[in-house]
Amino acid sequence: MNSDIHPINTDAQYRAVLRTVSALFDNEPEPGTLEGVYFEAMITLIEAFESMHVQIEPTNSGRKQSATD
Numbered sequence: 001m002n003s004d005i006h007p008i009n010t011d012a013q014y015r016a017v018l019r020t021v022s023a024l025f026d027n028e029p030e031p032g033t034l035e036g037v038y039f040e041a042m043i044t045l046i047e048a049f050e051s052m053h054v055q056i057e058p059t060n061s062g063r064k065q066s067a068t069d
Contacts, residue, residue, distance in 0.1 A: 005041045008049040017042055
C-alpha cells in the first residue's frame with residue numbers, strides 16, 4: 001500500500017485509488033493506525049472527487065413512469 005495522500009485530480013488517479021482502497025474494504029484497518037488514517041483520508045478524497053466529477057443518475061424511486069411522463 002502506498003501511504004502517500006494526494007488530491008485526486010484525474011480519472012486515472014481516481015481509478016487507481018479505487019483499486020487500492022477497495023482491497024482495504026475486505027479487511028478494514030483499525031482507526032488511528034497509519035493504514036486507518038490513510039483509508040479514511042482516501043475515502044474522503046474519493047467522495048470529494050465523485051461529488052465534483054461523477055454524475056449519478058437519479059433513481060425512479062419505485063414510481064412507475066406512464067407513457068405521458
